[in-house]
Amino acid sequence: MFNRLFGFNRRAFSSLSEQEILALAISSEEDDARIYRAYADGLADDYPHTAAMFEEMAAEEDRHRAWLIELYRKRFGERIPLIRREHVRGYYQRRPDWLVRPLGLENVRAQAALMEEEAQRFYAHAAQRTEDAATRKLLGDLAAAEQRHEALAGHLAEKHLEGDAGRQEERTERRQFILTYVQPGLAGLMDGSVSTLAPIFAAAFATGDTWQTFLVGLAASLGAGISMGFTEVASDDGVISGRGSPLKRGLTTGIMTALGGLGHALPYLIPDFWTATTIAIAIVFLELWAIAFIQNRYMETPWSRAIFQVVLGGALVFAAGMLIGNA
Template sequence: MKNFADLTEREVLAVAISAEEEDSRIYMTFAEDLAERYPESAKLFEEMAEEEKGHRHMLLQMYEQRFGPNLPPIRRDNVRGFLRRKPIWLTKNLPLDTIRKEVGTMEFEAERFYVKAAEQTQDVGVRRLLGDLAEAEKGHEKTAAKLTDEILKPDVRAEEDATRRRVFVLQYVQPGLAGLMDGSVSTLAPLFAAAFATHQNWPTFLVGLAASIGAGISMGFAEALSDDGSLTGRGSPWLRGTASGVMTALGGLGHSMPFLVPDSWPNAFWIATALAGIVVFFELWAIAYIRARYMDTPFLQAVFQIVLGGVIVLAVGILIGAA
Protein backbone atom coordinates (compact mmCIF):
# COMPACT_ATOMS: atom_id res chain seq x y z
CA MET A 1 0.00 0.00 0.00
CA LYS A 2 1.42 3.39 -1.03
CA ASN A 3 1.39 6.67 0.84
CA PHE A 4 -0.53 9.44 -0.89
CA ALA A 5 2.53 11.71 -0.85
CA ASP A 6 4.49 9.06 -2.82
CA LEU A 7 2.05 8.93 -5.74
CA THR A 8 3.25 10.18 -9.09
CA GLU A 9 1.09 12.53 -11.14
CA ARG A 10 0.21 9.60 -13.40
CA GLU A 11 -0.89 7.50 -10.44
CA VAL A 12 -2.93 10.36 -8.97
CA LEU A 13 -4.90 10.64 -12.20
CA ALA A 14 -5.32 6.86 -12.41
CA VAL A 15 -6.70 6.71 -8.86
CA ALA A 16 -9.07 9.58 -9.63
CA ILE A 17 -10.34 7.87 -12.80
CA SER A 18 -10.94 4.61 -10.94
CA ALA A 19 -12.66 6.39 -8.04
CA GLU A 20 -15.02 8.34 -10.29
CA GLU A 21 -16.04 5.16 -12.11
CA GLU A 22 -16.68 3.30 -8.86
CA ASP A 23 -18.65 6.18 -7.33
CA SER A 24 -20.80 6.42 -10.45
CA ARG A 25 -21.69 2.75 -10.17
CA ILE A 26 -22.49 3.14 -6.46
CA TYR A 27 -24.84 6.04 -7.18
CA MET A 28 -26.63 4.03 -9.85
CA THR A 29 -27.04 1.19 -7.35
CA PHE A 30 -28.57 3.60 -4.85
CA ALA A 31 -30.87 4.94 -7.59
CA GLU A 32 -32.12 1.44 -8.41
CA ASP A 33 -32.70 0.70 -4.74
CA LEU A 34 -34.67 3.93 -4.17
CA ALA A 35 -36.62 4.03 -7.45
CA GLU A 36 -39.86 2.63 -6.05
CA ARG A 37 -39.72 4.18 -2.57
CA TYR A 38 -38.26 7.65 -3.26
CA PRO A 39 -38.36 8.33 -7.00
CA GLU A 40 -37.21 11.96 -6.70
CA SER A 41 -34.12 11.00 -4.75
CA ALA A 42 -33.50 8.16 -7.22
CA LYS A 43 -33.47 10.69 -10.07
CA LEU A 44 -31.01 12.83 -8.14
CA PHE A 45 -28.70 9.84 -7.77
CA GLU A 46 -28.94 9.12 -11.49
CA GLU A 47 -27.90 12.71 -12.20
CA MET A 48 -24.99 12.43 -9.77
CA ALA A 49 -23.92 9.18 -11.43
CA GLU A 50 -23.91 10.89 -14.83
CA GLU A 51 -21.84 13.75 -13.41
CA GLU A 52 -19.31 11.27 -12.06
CA LYS A 53 -19.11 9.71 -15.52
CA GLY A 54 -18.42 13.18 -16.92
CA HIS A 55 -15.67 13.73 -14.37
CA ARG A 56 -14.12 10.39 -15.33
CA HIS A 57 -14.22 11.37 -19.01
CA MET A 58 -12.43 14.67 -18.32
CA LEU A 59 -9.80 12.94 -16.21
CA LEU A 60 -9.28 10.25 -18.82
CA GLN A 61 -8.83 12.83 -21.57
CA MET A 62 -6.25 14.66 -19.47
CA TYR A 63 -4.48 11.39 -18.68
CA GLU A 64 -4.31 10.30 -22.31
CA GLN A 65 -2.94 13.69 -23.36
CA ARG A 66 -0.19 13.46 -20.74
CA PHE A 67 0.64 9.76 -20.49
CA GLY A 68 -1.04 7.82 -23.30
CA PRO A 69 -3.80 5.19 -23.23
CA ASN A 70 -2.43 2.73 -20.65
CA LEU A 71 -3.68 3.19 -17.09
CA PRO A 72 -1.58 1.79 -14.22
CA PRO A 73 -3.51 -0.77 -12.12
CA ILE A 74 -3.90 1.35 -9.01
CA ARG A 75 -7.09 2.15 -7.10
CA ARG A 76 -7.86 4.09 -3.94
CA ASP A 77 -7.84 0.80 -2.02
CA ASN A 78 -4.12 0.67 -2.78
CA VAL A 79 -3.46 4.10 -1.23
CA ARG A 80 -3.03 4.59 2.49
CA GLY A 81 -5.34 7.22 3.93
CA PHE A 82 -8.68 6.66 2.21
CA LEU A 83 -11.56 6.05 4.59
CA ARG A 84 -12.43 2.39 4.97
CA ARG A 85 -16.19 2.11 4.62
CA LYS A 86 -18.59 -0.79 4.85
CA PRO A 87 -20.05 -1.55 1.39
CA ILE A 88 -23.59 -0.62 2.40
CA TRP A 89 -24.51 -0.26 -1.28
CA LEU A 90 -24.65 -4.07 -1.40
CA THR A 91 -27.60 -3.97 1.04
CA LYS A 92 -31.14 -3.58 -0.26
CA ASN A 93 -33.89 -1.33 1.14
CA LEU A 94 -31.56 0.94 3.08
CA PRO A 95 -33.06 3.92 4.92
CA LEU A 96 -32.69 7.09 2.89
CA ASP A 97 -30.90 8.87 5.72
CA THR A 98 -28.31 6.08 5.89
CA ILE A 99 -27.65 6.52 2.17
CA ARG A 100 -27.38 10.28 2.63
CA LYS A 101 -24.72 9.84 5.29
CA GLU A 102 -22.75 7.53 3.01
CA VAL A 103 -22.98 9.95 0.09
CA GLY A 104 -21.84 12.84 2.29
CA THR A 105 -18.79 10.89 3.39
CA MET A 106 -17.98 9.84 -0.18
CA GLU A 107 -18.12 13.41 -1.46
CA PHE A 108 -16.21 14.81 1.51
CA GLU A 109 -13.45 12.28 0.84
CA ALA A 110 -13.45 13.03 -2.89
CA GLU A 111 -13.21 16.77 -2.27
CA ARG A 112 -10.23 16.34 0.06
CA PHE A 113 -8.56 13.99 -2.42
CA TYR A 114 -8.78 16.51 -5.25
CA VAL A 115 -7.60 19.39 -3.05
CA LYS A 116 -4.54 17.42 -1.91
CA ALA A 117 -3.90 16.09 -5.40
CA ALA A 118 -4.00 19.60 -6.86
CA GLU A 119 -1.46 20.77 -4.28
CA GLN A 120 0.84 17.90 -5.21
CA THR A 121 0.57 18.26 -9.00
CA GLN A 122 3.08 20.35 -10.97
CA ASP A 123 1.29 20.58 -14.33
CA VAL A 124 -0.89 23.70 -14.52
CA GLY A 125 -3.64 22.08 -16.60
CA VAL A 126 -3.91 19.06 -14.34
CA ARG A 127 -3.95 21.28 -11.25
CA ARG A 128 -6.76 23.38 -12.70
CA LEU A 129 -8.83 20.30 -13.54
CA LEU A 130 -8.35 18.79 -10.09
CA GLY A 131 -9.30 22.09 -8.46
CA ASP A 132 -12.48 22.29 -10.54
CA LEU A 133 -13.38 18.73 -9.58
CA ALA A 134 -12.82 19.54 -5.90
CA GLU A 135 -15.40 22.33 -6.21
CA ALA A 136 -17.79 19.99 -8.01
CA GLU A 137 -17.51 17.36 -5.28
CA LYS A 138 -18.07 20.05 -2.67
CA GLY A 139 -21.31 20.84 -4.43
CA HIS A 140 -22.27 17.17 -4.35
CA GLU A 141 -21.64 17.11 -0.60
CA LYS A 142 -24.17 19.92 -0.20
CA THR A 143 -26.59 18.09 -2.49
CA ALA A 144 -26.40 15.06 -0.19
CA ALA A 145 -28.07 17.12 2.52
CA LYS A 146 -31.21 17.35 0.36
CA LEU A 147 -31.71 13.60 0.07
CA THR A 148 -33.89 13.21 3.15
CA ASP A 149 -36.27 16.07 2.37
CA GLU A 150 -38.85 13.44 1.45
CA ILE A 151 -38.87 11.99 4.97
CA LEU A 152 -37.55 14.71 7.30
CA LYS A 153 -39.03 18.13 7.94
CA PRO A 154 -36.74 21.13 7.30
CA ASP A 155 -36.83 22.26 10.94
CA VAL A 156 -35.65 18.82 12.08
CA ARG A 157 -32.67 19.03 9.75
CA ALA A 158 -31.82 22.67 10.55
CA GLU A 159 -28.14 23.22 11.36
CA GLU A 160 -27.47 19.52 10.84
CA ASP A 161 -24.12 18.53 9.44
CA ALA A 162 -24.24 14.78 9.55
CA THR A 163 -21.23 14.29 7.32
CA ARG A 164 -18.94 16.31 9.54
CA ARG A 165 -20.22 14.52 12.61
CA ARG A 166 -19.45 11.20 10.99
CA VAL A 167 -15.93 12.32 10.21
CA PHE A 168 -15.61 13.43 13.85
CA VAL A 169 -16.53 9.90 14.86
CA LEU A 170 -13.84 8.56 12.52
CA GLN A 171 -11.28 10.96 13.97
CA TYR A 172 -11.82 10.42 17.67
CA VAL A 173 -14.52 7.93 18.61
CA GLN A 174 -13.40 5.08 16.36
CA PRO A 175 -9.74 4.98 17.50
CA GLY A 176 -10.76 5.24 21.15
CA LEU A 177 -13.43 2.55 20.78
CA ALA A 178 -11.03 0.23 18.98
CA GLY A 179 -8.55 0.67 21.82
CA LEU A 180 -11.19 0.11 24.49
CA MET A 181 -12.36 -3.07 22.78
CA ASP A 182 -8.82 -4.40 22.41
CA GLY A 183 -7.83 -3.56 25.97
CA SER A 184 -11.00 -4.89 27.54
CA VAL A 185 -11.06 -8.18 25.64
CA SER A 186 -7.46 -9.07 24.82
CA THR A 187 -6.22 -8.72 28.42
CA LEU A 188 -8.91 -10.98 29.88
CA ALA A 189 -7.15 -14.25 29.04
CA PRO A 190 -3.69 -13.45 30.52
CA LEU A 191 -5.21 -11.75 33.57
CA PHE A 192 -7.55 -14.56 34.57
CA ALA A 193 -5.05 -17.24 33.57
CA ALA A 194 -2.59 -15.68 36.03
CA ALA A 195 -5.32 -15.34 38.65
CA PHE A 196 -6.40 -18.98 38.61
CA ALA A 197 -2.84 -20.24 38.22
CA THR A 198 -1.51 -18.40 41.30
CA HIS A 199 -4.60 -17.56 43.41
CA GLN A 200 -2.56 -14.50 44.42
CA ASN A 201 -3.83 -10.98 43.85
CA TRP A 202 -0.61 -8.99 43.61
CA PRO A 203 1.09 -11.15 40.94
CA THR A 204 -2.19 -11.17 39.03
CA PHE A 205 -2.36 -7.38 39.14
CA LEU A 206 1.20 -7.13 37.81
CA VAL A 207 0.29 -9.39 34.89
CA GLY A 208 -2.78 -7.25 34.14
CA LEU A 209 -0.76 -4.04 34.42
CA ALA A 210 1.92 -5.32 32.05
CA ALA A 211 -0.64 -6.64 29.56
CA SER A 212 -2.62 -3.37 29.61
CA ILE A 213 0.36 -1.07 29.14
CA GLY A 214 1.90 -3.33 26.50
CA ALA A 215 -1.37 -3.52 24.55
CA GLY A 216 -1.80 0.26 24.87
CA ILE A 217 1.63 0.94 23.39
CA SER A 218 1.06 -1.55 20.58
CA MET A 219 -2.39 -0.19 19.66
CA GLY A 220 -1.19 3.41 19.90
CA PHE A 221 1.61 2.89 17.40
CA ALA A 222 -0.60 0.77 15.13
CA GLU A 223 -3.22 3.54 14.90
CA ALA A 224 -0.68 6.34 14.51
CA LEU A 225 1.09 4.57 11.66
CA SER A 226 -2.05 3.41 9.86
CA ASP A 227 -2.99 6.80 8.35
CA ASP A 228 -1.26 10.18 8.42
CA GLY A 229 -4.63 11.95 8.16
CA SER A 230 -3.53 14.22 5.31
CA LEU A 231 -6.03 12.81 2.84
CA THR A 232 -8.95 11.62 4.95
CA GLY A 233 -9.10 14.50 7.42
CA ARG A 234 -9.06 12.05 10.32
CA GLY A 235 -6.81 14.36 12.30
CA SER A 236 -3.31 14.07 13.72
CA PRO A 237 -2.06 10.46 13.69
CA TRP A 238 -0.40 10.97 17.05
CA LEU A 239 -3.57 12.29 18.64
CA ARG A 240 -5.47 9.29 17.29
CA GLY A 241 -2.70 6.98 18.41
CA THR A 242 -2.73 8.52 21.88
CA ALA A 243 -6.51 8.12 22.14
CA SER A 244 -6.33 4.53 21.01
CA GLY A 245 -3.38 3.68 23.27
CA VAL A 246 -4.83 5.32 26.37
CA MET A 247 -8.23 3.68 25.92
CA THR A 248 -6.57 0.30 25.35
CA ALA A 249 -4.62 0.63 28.59
CA LEU A 250 -7.70 1.79 30.50
CA GLY A 251 -9.72 -1.10 29.12
CA GLY A 252 -7.24 -3.57 30.56
CA LEU A 253 -6.64 -1.73 33.82
CA GLY A 254 -10.35 -1.61 34.59
CA HIS A 255 -10.57 -5.30 35.43
CA SER A 256 -7.00 -5.44 36.76
CA MET A 257 -7.59 -2.92 39.55
CA PRO A 258 -9.75 -5.26 41.70
CA PHE A 259 -6.68 -7.46 42.19
CA LEU A 260 -5.19 -4.69 44.31
CA VAL A 261 -7.26 -6.17 47.13
CA PRO A 262 -4.59 -7.15 49.72
CA ASP A 263 -3.78 -10.85 49.85
CA SER A 264 -3.94 -10.61 53.65
CA TRP A 265 -7.72 -10.20 53.58
CA PRO A 266 -9.88 -13.29 54.17
CA ASN A 267 -10.98 -14.74 50.81
CA ALA A 268 -9.03 -11.95 49.10
CA PHE A 269 -8.68 -13.84 45.83
CA TRP A 270 -12.38 -14.57 45.47
CA ILE A 271 -13.33 -11.01 46.41
CA ALA A 272 -11.00 -9.61 43.76
CA THR A 273 -12.15 -12.14 41.17
CA ALA A 274 -15.81 -11.34 41.80
CA LEU A 275 -15.17 -7.60 41.53
CA ALA A 276 -13.18 -8.11 38.33
CA GLY A 277 -16.04 -10.15 36.86
CA ILE A 278 -18.50 -7.35 37.63
CA VAL A 279 -16.18 -4.79 36.01
CA VAL A 280 -15.83 -6.99 32.93
CA PHE A 281 -19.61 -7.24 32.62
CA PHE A 282 -20.07 -3.47 32.63
CA GLU A 283 -17.08 -2.94 30.30
CA LEU A 284 -18.48 -5.25 27.64
CA TRP A 285 -21.97 -3.78 27.82
CA ALA A 286 -20.53 -0.26 27.64
CA ILE A 287 -18.59 -1.17 24.50
CA ALA A 288 -21.69 -2.71 22.94
CA TYR A 289 -23.64 0.47 23.68
CA ILE A 290 -20.95 2.74 22.20
CA ARG A 291 -20.79 0.63 19.03
CA ALA A 292 -24.56 0.80 18.68
CA ARG A 293 -24.65 4.54 19.42
CA TYR A 294 -21.79 5.80 17.27
CA MET A 295 -20.83 3.06 14.80
CA ASP A 296 -24.27 2.29 13.32
CA THR A 297 -24.12 -1.28 14.62
CA PRO A 298 -27.46 -2.85 15.67
CA PHE A 299 -27.44 -3.14 19.47
CA LEU A 300 -28.19 -6.86 19.62
CA GLN A 301 -25.48 -7.54 17.04
CA ALA A 302 -23.01 -5.46 19.05
CA VAL A 303 -23.95 -7.30 22.24
CA PHE A 304 -23.53 -10.66 20.52
CA GLN A 305 -20.12 -9.78 19.09
CA ILE A 306 -18.63 -8.09 22.14
CA VAL A 307 -20.21 -9.85 25.10
CA LEU A 308 -20.02 -13.33 23.61
CA GLY A 309 -16.45 -12.76 22.45
CA GLY A 310 -15.46 -11.43 25.86
CA VAL A 311 -17.04 -14.37 27.67
CA ILE A 312 -15.20 -16.84 25.43
CA VAL A 313 -11.84 -15.12 26.04
CA LEU A 314 -12.55 -15.00 29.78
CA ALA A 315 -13.39 -18.71 29.84
CA VAL A 316 -10.22 -19.56 27.93
CA GLY A 317 -8.12 -17.64 30.47
CA ILE A 318 -9.78 -19.39 33.41
CA LEU A 319 -9.40 -22.84 31.85
CA ILE A 320 -5.72 -22.30 31.07
CA GLY A 321 -4.99 -20.88 34.51
CA ALA A 322 -6.81 -23.72 36.27
CA ALA A 323 -5.10 -26.47 34.24
Protein backbone atom coordinates (compact mmCIF):
# COMPACT_ATOMS: atom_id res chain seq x y z
CA MET A 1 0.00 0.00 0.00
CA PHE A 2 2.77 2.45 0.92
CA ASN A 3 4.61 1.61 -2.30
CA ARG A 4 1.56 2.59 -4.34
CA LEU A 5 0.88 5.66 -2.23
CA PHE A 6 4.39 7.13 -2.43
CA GLY A 7 5.23 5.89 -5.92
CA PHE A 8 8.06 3.53 -4.92
CA ASN A 9 7.04 1.10 -7.68
CA ARG A 10 7.17 3.77 -10.38
CA ARG A 11 9.95 4.90 -12.66
CA ALA A 12 10.99 8.52 -12.87
CA PHE A 13 10.22 10.03 -16.25
CA SER A 14 13.81 11.22 -16.53
CA SER A 15 15.02 7.59 -16.37
CA LEU A 16 13.05 6.42 -19.42
CA SER A 17 14.88 5.53 -22.61
CA GLU A 18 13.71 6.75 -26.01
CA GLN A 19 12.17 3.34 -26.63
CA GLU A 20 10.23 3.56 -23.37
CA ILE A 21 9.14 7.14 -24.08
CA LEU A 22 7.69 6.04 -27.42
CA ALA A 23 5.94 3.09 -25.77
CA LEU A 24 4.46 5.43 -23.16
CA ALA A 25 3.27 7.81 -25.87
CA ILE A 26 1.59 4.95 -27.75
CA SER A 27 -0.31 3.73 -24.68
CA SER A 28 -1.26 7.32 -23.76
CA GLU A 29 -2.78 7.98 -27.19
CA GLU A 30 -4.66 4.69 -26.96
CA ASP A 31 -6.05 5.60 -23.55
CA ASP A 32 -7.07 9.10 -24.68
CA ALA A 33 -8.92 7.71 -27.70
CA ARG A 34 -10.72 5.26 -25.41
CA ILE A 35 -11.72 8.08 -23.03
CA TYR A 36 -13.05 10.23 -25.87
CA ARG A 37 -15.11 7.32 -27.19
CA ALA A 38 -16.47 6.72 -23.68
CA TYR A 39 -17.48 10.39 -23.59
CA ALA A 40 -19.17 9.95 -26.96
CA ASP A 41 -21.07 6.87 -25.74
CA GLY A 42 -22.17 8.63 -22.55
CA LEU A 43 -23.38 11.72 -24.42
CA ALA A 44 -24.91 10.03 -27.47
CA ASP A 45 -28.50 9.84 -26.21
CA ASP A 46 -28.88 13.41 -24.94
CA TYR A 47 -26.16 15.26 -26.88
CA PRO A 48 -25.60 13.45 -30.21
CA HIS A 49 -23.76 16.33 -31.83
CA THR A 50 -21.25 16.67 -29.03
CA ALA A 51 -20.85 12.89 -29.09
CA ALA A 52 -19.90 13.14 -32.78
CA MET A 53 -17.32 15.78 -31.85
CA PHE A 54 -15.65 13.39 -29.40
CA GLU A 55 -15.73 10.57 -31.96
CA GLU A 56 -13.69 12.77 -34.29
CA MET A 57 -11.25 13.63 -31.51
CA ALA A 58 -10.84 9.91 -30.79
CA ALA A 59 -10.10 9.32 -34.48
CA GLU A 60 -7.42 12.03 -34.28
CA GLU A 61 -5.80 10.25 -31.33
CA ASP A 62 -5.87 7.01 -33.36
CA ARG A 63 -3.92 8.71 -36.14
CA HIS A 64 -1.31 9.92 -33.64
CA ARG A 65 -0.97 6.41 -32.26
CA ALA A 66 -0.50 5.00 -35.76
CA TRP A 67 2.31 7.48 -36.47
CA LEU A 68 4.02 6.56 -33.21
CA ILE A 69 3.73 2.82 -33.85
CA GLU A 70 5.16 3.22 -37.35
CA LEU A 71 8.16 5.10 -36.00
CA TYR A 72 8.61 2.58 -33.18
CA ARG A 73 8.67 -0.32 -35.62
CA LYS A 74 11.34 1.36 -37.72
CA ARG A 75 13.57 1.95 -34.72
CA PHE A 76 12.89 -0.84 -32.24
CA GLY A 77 10.96 -3.63 -33.95
CA GLU A 78 7.58 -5.24 -33.34
CA ARG A 79 7.59 -5.72 -29.57
CA ILE A 80 6.21 -2.70 -27.70
CA PRO A 81 6.74 -2.82 -23.91
CA LEU A 82 3.65 -2.22 -21.79
CA ILE A 83 4.31 1.14 -20.14
CA ARG A 84 1.36 3.17 -18.90
CA ARG A 85 0.90 6.45 -17.10
CA GLU A 86 0.52 4.81 -13.71
CA HIS A 87 3.98 3.24 -14.13
CA VAL A 88 5.76 6.62 -14.34
CA ARG A 89 6.33 8.87 -11.34
CA GLY A 90 5.36 12.48 -11.90
CA TYR A 91 3.57 11.75 -15.16
CA TYR A 92 0.12 13.24 -15.68
CA GLN A 93 -2.87 11.07 -14.83
CA ARG A 94 -6.21 10.74 -16.55
CA ARG A 95 -9.52 10.58 -14.75
CA PRO A 96 -11.55 7.58 -16.00
CA ASP A 97 -14.78 8.62 -17.70
CA TRP A 98 -16.85 6.98 -14.94
CA LEU A 99 -15.33 9.46 -12.45
CA VAL A 100 -16.35 12.41 -14.60
CA ARG A 101 -20.02 11.45 -14.67
CA PRO A 102 -22.58 12.81 -15.01
CA LEU A 103 -21.21 13.86 -18.40
CA GLY A 104 -22.41 17.46 -18.56
CA LEU A 105 -21.38 19.38 -21.67
CA GLU A 106 -19.16 21.91 -19.96
CA ASN A 107 -17.66 19.22 -17.74
CA VAL A 108 -16.39 17.00 -20.55
CA ARG A 109 -15.31 19.88 -22.76
CA ALA A 110 -13.18 21.28 -19.94
CA GLN A 111 -11.76 17.82 -19.27
CA ALA A 112 -10.89 17.39 -22.96
CA ALA A 113 -9.10 20.75 -23.01
CA LEU A 114 -7.06 19.70 -19.96
CA MET A 115 -6.18 16.37 -21.60
CA GLU A 116 -4.86 18.09 -24.72
CA GLU A 117 -2.85 20.60 -22.68
CA GLU A 118 -1.21 17.83 -20.64
CA ALA A 119 -0.43 15.81 -23.77
CA GLN A 120 1.18 18.85 -25.41
CA ARG A 121 3.46 19.36 -22.41
CA PHE A 122 4.44 15.67 -22.46
CA TYR A 123 5.40 15.67 -26.14
CA ALA A 124 7.32 18.93 -25.81
CA HIS A 125 9.30 17.55 -22.86
CA ALA A 126 9.82 14.14 -24.52
CA ALA A 127 11.14 15.78 -27.69
CA GLN A 128 13.85 17.47 -25.65
CA ARG A 129 14.89 14.07 -24.27
CA THR A 130 15.45 12.38 -27.63
CA GLU A 131 18.52 12.45 -29.86
CA ASP A 132 17.18 10.65 -32.92
CA ALA A 133 16.17 13.26 -35.50
CA ALA A 134 13.09 11.42 -36.79
CA THR A 135 11.81 10.74 -33.27
CA ARG A 136 12.42 14.30 -32.19
CA LYS A 137 10.62 15.62 -35.25
CA LEU A 138 7.59 13.38 -34.70
CA LEU A 139 7.32 14.26 -31.00
CA GLY A 140 7.65 17.94 -31.85
CA ASP A 141 4.96 17.61 -34.50
CA LEU A 142 2.69 15.85 -32.01
CA ALA A 143 3.29 18.59 -29.43
CA ALA A 144 2.24 21.15 -32.02
CA ALA A 145 -0.76 19.01 -32.98
CA GLU A 146 -1.91 18.74 -29.37
CA GLN A 147 -1.50 22.50 -29.02
CA ARG A 148 -3.78 22.93 -32.02
CA HIS A 149 -6.33 20.54 -30.56
CA GLU A 150 -7.98 23.27 -28.56
CA ALA A 151 -8.60 25.07 -31.82
CA LEU A 152 -9.68 21.73 -33.33
CA ALA A 153 -12.16 21.22 -30.51
CA GLY A 154 -13.50 24.69 -31.19
CA HIS A 155 -13.75 23.89 -34.90
CA LEU A 156 -15.48 20.59 -34.21
CA ALA A 157 -17.85 22.33 -31.80
CA GLU A 158 -18.73 24.85 -34.53
CA LYS A 159 -19.17 22.01 -37.02
CA HIS A 160 -21.37 19.85 -34.82
CA LEU A 161 -23.03 22.41 -32.55
CA GLU A 162 -23.99 25.15 -34.96
CA GLY A 163 -27.54 26.40 -35.40
CA ASP A 164 -30.45 24.36 -34.12
CA ALA A 165 -28.27 21.44 -32.99
CA GLY A 166 -26.32 23.54 -30.51
CA ARG A 167 -29.42 25.29 -29.23
CA GLN A 168 -31.20 21.96 -28.83
CA GLU A 169 -28.36 20.53 -26.73
CA GLU A 170 -28.28 23.65 -24.57
CA ARG A 171 -32.04 23.35 -24.06
CA THR A 172 -31.66 19.67 -23.16
CA GLU A 173 -28.93 20.41 -20.62
CA ARG A 174 -30.91 23.30 -19.10
CA ARG A 175 -34.01 21.11 -18.85
CA GLN A 176 -32.02 18.37 -17.10
CA PHE A 177 -30.57 20.90 -14.66
CA ILE A 178 -34.04 22.21 -13.87
CA LEU A 179 -35.53 18.74 -13.40
CA THR A 180 -32.68 17.44 -11.22
CA TYR A 181 -31.81 20.49 -9.13
CA VAL A 182 -34.09 23.52 -9.59
CA GLN A 183 -37.47 21.84 -9.22
CA PRO A 184 -36.56 19.73 -6.17
CA GLY A 185 -34.66 22.64 -4.60
CA LEU A 186 -37.55 25.02 -5.20
CA ALA A 187 -40.04 22.58 -3.72
CA GLY A 188 -37.83 22.19 -0.66
CA LEU A 189 -37.28 25.92 -0.24
CA MET A 190 -41.00 26.60 -0.52
CA ASP A 191 -41.87 23.89 1.98
CA GLY A 192 -39.16 24.90 4.42
CA SER A 193 -39.84 28.62 4.18
CA VAL A 194 -43.64 28.50 4.22
CA SER A 195 -44.61 25.43 6.24
CA THR A 196 -42.38 26.33 9.19
CA LEU A 197 -43.72 29.88 9.46
CA ALA A 198 -46.75 28.90 11.50
CA PRO A 199 -45.01 26.74 14.16
CA ILE A 200 -42.04 29.12 14.57
CA PHE A 201 -44.04 32.32 14.94
CA ALA A 202 -46.77 30.59 16.94
CA ALA A 203 -44.08 29.45 19.39
CA ALA A 204 -42.52 32.91 19.39
CA PHE A 205 -45.69 34.82 20.25
CA ALA A 206 -46.99 32.12 22.59
CA THR A 207 -43.85 31.91 24.74
CA GLY A 208 -41.97 35.16 24.13
CA ASP A 209 -38.86 33.04 24.72
CA THR A 210 -36.24 33.25 21.93
CA TRP A 211 -34.40 30.07 22.91
CA GLN A 212 -37.55 27.95 23.01
CA THR A 213 -38.61 29.46 19.69
CA PHE A 214 -35.23 28.60 18.18
CA LEU A 215 -35.54 24.97 19.35
CA VAL A 216 -39.00 24.70 17.79
CA GLY A 217 -37.68 26.20 14.55
CA LEU A 218 -34.63 23.91 14.53
CA ALA A 219 -36.76 20.81 15.08
CA ALA A 220 -39.33 21.87 12.47
CA SER A 221 -36.65 22.69 9.86
CA LEU A 222 -34.56 19.55 10.28
CA GLY A 223 -37.62 17.31 10.53
CA ALA A 224 -39.12 18.83 7.38
CA GLY A 225 -35.78 18.53 5.56
CA ILE A 226 -35.41 14.85 6.39
CA SER A 227 -39.02 14.11 5.52
CA MET A 228 -38.95 16.01 2.22
CA GLY A 229 -35.61 14.46 1.23
CA PHE A 230 -36.77 10.89 1.76
CA THR A 231 -40.10 11.63 0.07
CA GLU A 232 -38.32 12.93 -3.02
CA VAL A 233 -36.02 9.91 -3.20
CA ALA A 234 -38.92 7.47 -2.84
CA SER A 235 -41.29 9.26 -5.18
CA ASP A 236 -39.43 8.75 -8.46
CA ASP A 237 -36.33 6.82 -9.52
CA GLY A 238 -35.87 9.19 -12.44
CA VAL A 239 -35.64 6.46 -15.09
CA ILE A 240 -38.94 7.05 -16.86
CA SER A 241 -39.46 10.71 -15.92
CA GLY A 242 -35.89 11.67 -16.84
CA ARG A 243 -35.58 13.75 -13.68
CA GLY A 244 -32.12 12.42 -12.89
CA SER A 245 -30.59 10.73 -9.86
CA PRO A 246 -33.06 10.34 -6.96
CA LEU A 247 -30.16 10.75 -4.50
CA LYS A 248 -29.23 14.14 -5.96
CA ARG A 249 -32.84 15.25 -5.99
CA GLY A 250 -33.38 14.03 -2.44
CA LEU A 251 -30.30 15.79 -1.12
CA THR A 252 -31.23 19.00 -2.92
CA THR A 253 -34.78 18.91 -1.60
CA GLY A 254 -33.78 18.04 1.96
CA ILE A 255 -31.02 20.65 2.22
CA MET A 256 -33.13 23.45 0.73
CA THR A 257 -36.08 22.54 2.98
CA ALA A 258 -33.91 22.72 6.08
CA LEU A 259 -32.29 25.98 4.96
CA GLY A 260 -35.70 27.50 4.23
CA GLY A 261 -36.82 26.90 7.81
CA LEU A 262 -33.51 27.71 9.48
CA GLY A 263 -33.42 31.09 7.74
CA HIS A 264 -36.06 32.52 10.05
CA ALA A 265 -35.26 30.24 13.02
CA LEU A 266 -31.63 31.32 13.47
CA PRO A 267 -32.49 34.95 14.38
CA TYR A 268 -34.02 33.61 17.59
CA LEU A 269 -30.52 32.92 18.86
CA ILE A 270 -30.58 36.66 19.60
CA PRO A 271 -31.76 37.06 23.21
CA ASP A 272 -33.90 40.16 22.60
CA PHE A 273 -37.33 38.99 21.45
CA TRP A 274 -38.37 41.93 19.28
CA THR A 275 -34.96 42.25 17.64
CA ALA A 276 -34.99 38.55 16.78
CA THR A 277 -38.59 38.71 15.53
CA THR A 278 -37.95 41.76 13.37
CA ILE A 279 -34.93 40.12 11.73
CA ALA A 280 -36.87 36.86 11.26
CA ILE A 281 -39.73 38.69 9.52
CA ALA A 282 -37.25 40.49 7.24
CA ILE A 283 -35.65 37.14 6.34
CA VAL A 284 -39.06 35.64 5.60
CA PHE A 285 -39.74 38.52 3.24
CA LEU A 286 -36.45 37.90 1.42
CA GLU A 287 -37.07 34.14 1.26
CA LEU A 288 -40.50 34.55 -0.29
CA TRP A 289 -39.25 36.99 -2.90
CA ALA A 290 -36.33 34.68 -3.68
CA ILE A 291 -38.80 31.84 -4.31
CA ALA A 292 -40.85 34.09 -6.58
CA PHE A 293 -37.68 35.06 -8.47
CA ILE A 294 -36.63 31.42 -8.97
CA GLN A 295 -40.11 30.55 -10.22
CA ASN A 296 -39.97 33.40 -12.71
CA ARG A 297 -36.35 32.80 -13.75
CA TYR A 298 -36.31 29.02 -14.18
CA MET A 299 -39.94 27.90 -14.28
CA GLU A 300 -41.07 30.82 -16.47
CA THR A 301 -43.91 31.58 -14.05
CA PRO A 302 -45.29 35.11 -14.60
CA TRP A 303 -44.37 37.53 -11.84
CA SER A 304 -48.01 38.18 -10.96
CA ARG A 305 -48.76 34.49 -10.42
CA ALA A 306 -45.48 33.83 -8.57
CA ILE A 307 -46.09 36.73 -6.21
CA PHE A 308 -49.70 35.69 -5.61
CA GLN A 309 -48.82 32.05 -4.96
CA VAL A 310 -45.73 32.54 -2.81
CA VAL A 311 -45.78 35.95 -1.16
CA LEU A 312 -49.50 36.06 -0.45
CA GLY A 313 -49.55 32.41 0.64
CA GLY A 314 -46.56 32.93 2.93
CA ALA A 315 -48.15 36.02 4.43
CA LEU A 316 -51.32 34.07 5.25
CA VAL A 317 -49.33 31.27 6.91
CA PHE A 318 -47.35 33.82 8.90
CA ALA A 319 -50.57 35.53 10.00
CA ALA A 320 -52.02 32.17 11.07
CA GLY A 321 -48.98 31.44 13.20
CA MET A 322 -49.04 34.85 14.83
CA LEU A 323 -52.77 34.65 15.58
CA ILE A 324 -52.45 31.18 17.07
CA GLY A 325 -49.48 32.28 19.16
CA ASN A 326 -51.44 35.22 20.54
CA ALA A 327 -54.58 33.21 21.23
